Amino acid sequence: MSGGRRTRYGGLDLFRVAAALLVVANHTGPLLSFNGTANYLITDILARLAVPFFFAVSGFFLVPKLTEQGRSALWPFMRKCLLLYGVSTLLYLPLMARNGYFGQPGLALNLLRDLVLNGTFYHLWYFPAAVLGSCIVAALLRAGKGTAALPVCAVLYVLGLLGDSYYGLTAALPPLKAVYEALFLGFDYTRNGLFFAPLFLLLGGLLARRPEPARPGRCAARFSAALALLIAEGLLVRGFSLARHDSMYLLLPLCVWLLVQWLRALKVKPLPALRTLSTVVYVVHPLCIVGVRGVGKALGLLAESGFLLGNSLVHYLAVVAASCLTALPFLFWRRRRPKPPAPPPDPQTAPRAWAEIDMAALKHNISALRQHLPRDCRLMAVVKANAYGHDDGLVCRACEAQGVDAFAVATADEGVRLRLEGVRGDILVLGWTDPAQAPLLSRHDLIQTVVSADYACRLDAANVPLRVHLKLDTGMHRLGIPWDDADHIAGLYACQHLRIEGLFTHLAAAETLDGADEARTEEQIRRFYRGAEELQRRGLPTGKLHIQSSYGMLNYPGLPCDYARVGIALYGLLSSPGDRTRLTPDLRPVLSLRARVAELRDIAAGDTAGYDGAFTARRPSRVAVVSIGYGDGYPRALSGGRGVVLVRGQHAPVAGLICMDQMLVDVTDIPGVAEGDTVTLIGRDGSNEITAGQLARAADTITNELLCRLGPRVERIAV
Numbered sequence: 280m281s282g283g284r285r286t287r288y289g290g291l292d293l294f295r296v297a298a299a300l301l302v303v304a305n306h307t308g309p310l311l312s313f314n315g316t317a318n319y320l321i322t323d324i325l326a327r328l329a330v331p332f333f334f335a336v337s338g339f340f341l342v343p344k345l346t347e348q349g350r351s352a353l354w355p356f357m358r359k360c361l362l363l364y365g366v367s368t369l370l371y372l373p374l375m376a377r378n379g380y381f382g383q384p385g386l387a388l389n390l391l392r393d394l395v396l397n398g399t400f401y402h403l404w405y406f407p408a409a410v411l412g413s414c415i416v417a418a419l420l421r422a423g424k425g426t427a428a429l430p431v432c433a434v435l436y437v438l439g440l441l442g443d444s445y446y447g448l449t450a451a452l453p454p455l456k457a458v459y460e461a462l463f464l465g466f467d468y469t470r471n472g473l474f475f476a477p478l479f480l481l482l483g484g485l486l487a488r489r490p491e492p493a494r495p496g497r498c499a500a501r502f503s504a505a506l507a508l509l510i511a512e513g514l515l516v517r518g519f520s521l522a523r524h525d526s527m528y529l530l531l532p533l534c535v536w537l538l539v540q541w542l543r544a545l546k547v548k549p550l551p552a553l554r555t556l557s558t559v560v561y562v563v564h565p566l567c568i569v570g571v572r573g574v575g576k577a578l579g580l581l582a583e584s585g586f587l588l589g590n591s592l593v594h595y596l597a598v599v600a601a602s603c604l605t606a607l608p609f610l611f612w613r614r615r616r617p618k619p620p621a622p623p624p625d626p627q628t629a630p631r632a633w634a635e636i637d638m639a640a641l642k643h644n645i646s647a648l649r650q651h652l653p654r655d656c657r658l659m660a661v662v663k664a665n666a667y668g669h670d671d672g673l674v675c676r677a678c679e680a681q682g683v684d685a686f687a688v689a690t691a692d693e694g695v696r697l698r699l700e701g702v703r704g705d706i707l708v709l710g711w712t713d714p715a716q717a718p719l720l721s722r723h724d725l726i727q728t729v730v731s732a733d734y735a736c737r738l739d740a741a742n743v744p745l746r747v748h749l750k751l752d753t754g755m756h757r758l759g760i761p762w763d764d765a766d767h768i769a770g771l772y773a774c775q776h777l778r779i780e781g782l783f784t785h786l787a788a789a790e791t792l793d794g795a796d797e798a799r800t801e802e803q804i805r806r807f808y809r810g811a812e813e814l815q816r817r818g819l820p821t822g823k824l825h826i827q828s829s830y831g832m833l834n835y836p837g838l839p840c841d842y843a844r845v846g847i848a849l850y851g852l853l854s855s856p857g858d859r860t861r862l863t864p865d866l867r868p869v870l871s872l873r874a875r876v877a878e879l880r881d882i883a884a885g886d887t888a889g890y891d892g893a894f895t896a897r898r899p900s901r902v903a904v905v906s907i908g909y910g911d912g913y914p915r916a917l918s919g920g921r922g923v924v925l926v927r928g929q930h931a932p933v934a935g936l937i938c939m940d941q942m943l944v945d946v947t948d949i950p951g952v953a954e955g956d957t958v959t960l961i962g963r964d965g966s967n968e969i970t971a972g973q974l975a976r977a978a979d980t981i982t983n984e985l986l987c988r989l990g991p992r993v994e995r996i997a998v
């Protein structure tokens with residue numbers, strides 16, 4: 280049930296930025312004024328990894344969709360490339376005009392060649408190459424069920440090599456040279472969408488089919504070895520002066536393959552901002568080069584040898600800085616845009632119903648709550664009932680990473696399981712445990728709540744050393760020793776095997792602030808401290824004191840306690856969404872619940888669907904079968920439109936009776952719903968959100984119940 284099953288591609292995002300910086304290096308020559316060979320190493324060998332890497336990453340995401348969905352998967356990718364190409368071309372029009380592009384003879388033909396193969400401006404060749412290359416790969420995958428694709432792409436690449444880094448060999452054979460010279464009438468270089476892009480796009484697709492490698496160290500070693508060979512190859516190509524243009528090497532495919540595997544093995548979480556950054560830097564850096572030159576000349580009064588232009592490293596850094604600055608507004612814009620619709624889950628690993636646990640939100644809630652605790656009061660994370668359905672192991676690990684060192688569970692079994700998962704902090708069992716299980720409690724170093732004086736004696740009789748907290752009943756009348764029974768309580772200190780480490784009580788009506796409840800709560804609090812003082816007066820140590828649960832802390836802040844036992848608020852929620860509390864920390868919901876469209880059905884007007892025909896179509900309707908039911912904890916009380924889900928970011932009401940394992944939703948008004956679509960039952964999709972509170976209210980319960988009933992069939996995934 281733990282997280283991490285979902286693949287993490289953040290490593291790829293990280294290297295995208297490195298690749299963009301390498302491209303900038305390629306166009307500026309950062310070490311030029313220091314050492315020619317070192318500069319060549321960077322700009323003509325290492326930097327050559329960048330563009331094939333971009334292609335491979337595109338293929339990594341695109342090719343699996345092509346094989347599954349066919350050509351239709353191509354359009355979104357092409358649209359994006361063409362949009363970027365169009366915008367970038369507009370951006371460079373003034374420069375093209377300044378360079379005299381539009382005055383050249385044969386403009387129409389040249390423009391066509393440049394648009395399709397060479398790119399309208401030097402570095403923009405990437406976009407048409409991505410479009411053409413992906414069309415070629417899609418066609419190959421369709422034609423030969425994929426078997427012919429790799430050999431064909433490899434042959435194209437070798438043909439490309441013979442027109443690029445290995446042109447020296449080609450030139451030695453006059454007939455071959457003539458063929459290439461004819462080819463070069465059609466395009467400037469062979470590193471284009473025909474010869475260069477297809478192989479890397481396809482390799483990316485093949486990589487996506489391979490399991491994520493486990494050992495980053497080993498992957499890094501393999502990549503380094505391949506890189507060393509690539510450098511050797513690059514130096515040979517230079518030594519023999521073979522290259523016409525040195526962007527394609529024999530070892531590039533191997534290097535890119537091992538690089539991507541290494542980055543996958545790092546298992547970094549996705550960093551979408553870096554994608555934006557790398558794209559913007561890639562597109563704008565030539566403009567920045569022009570800008571930096573302009574500024575440099577103005578500052579150096581037209582001298583090319585000044586500090587900025589004469590020092591190649593400073594020049595490079597200035598261009599990088601200018602490019603990154605240009606990217607800043609885009610990064611802000613990206614943050615402010617509503618989040619894109621929930622991504623379709625990876626088809627190979629997607630479960631039928633899953634809960635995404637937002638670790639950043641959890642971390643945020645911990646610090647938001649801590650800000651409101653008195654200085655000596657610590658957070659005790661209440662993780663009973665599988666952390667209110669959030670996966671207790673996952674939640675405890677996240678809490679421990681934030682320095683939380685006390686946890687509360689309901690049962691001894693829950694505590695034992697957390698110990699076995701490696702939780703080291705204090706674990707308090709809030710509920711009753713059979714005294715026969717005292718050895719288990721002791722062995723796993725769990726702290727047991729003493730729920731009555733009699734219970735304490737039976738625990739003591741088990742003859743094992745036990746850590747306990749005493750629970751006082753101050754008015755809730757559930758568990759606990761009556762608060763004013765001081766003699767009995769004091770008597771418990773005589774139990775030989777019990778180490779009394781704390782004293783606590785639970786508030787019965789802390790969630791409302793109306794007069795009677797407030798009076799009752801304040802009376803409970805008064806009684807608790809009176810009970811504690813009486814023990815202290817008798818010289819008996821009371822250990823850690825604690826009273827407040829979430830509402831106790833939000834409505835009665837600042838009580839002098841050692842712990843606040845916070846449950847529901849930790850998960851970013853109130854039990855009932857409308858509750859008014861004195862403190863209103865900024866809490867963020869941690870859990871999103873999602874399932875998938877398993878099937879779509881068109882139903883004629885007047886026909887019915889589901890058990891008992893409980894849904895009647897008033898008009899020709901389309902219903903989606905969703906892969907979650909009350910057996911997973913989605914309440915059956917939400918049947919018949921009381922529950923609403925999000926599909927493609929839009930609301931769809933539950934249709935008819937919810938079944939144990941699935942349910943129907945009415946998607947008549949949502950265009951384009953497809954099998955496999957993600958259905959959001961709790962959480963955000965696009966600009967719409969369904970909160971656990973809304974669902975709980977519709978099902979006539981509280982968020983605590985709704986969440987803790989999410990069953991073990993719902994896979995928990997840390998995001």
Ligand SMILES: *Cc1c(COP(=O)(O)O)cnc(C)c1O
Nearest residue numbers: 661709785828829844845846847
């Ligand atoms: C469940 C529980 C809590 C946590 O309650 P929330 O309202 O979820 O914060 C605290 N103390 C005790 C004794 C509990 O049983």
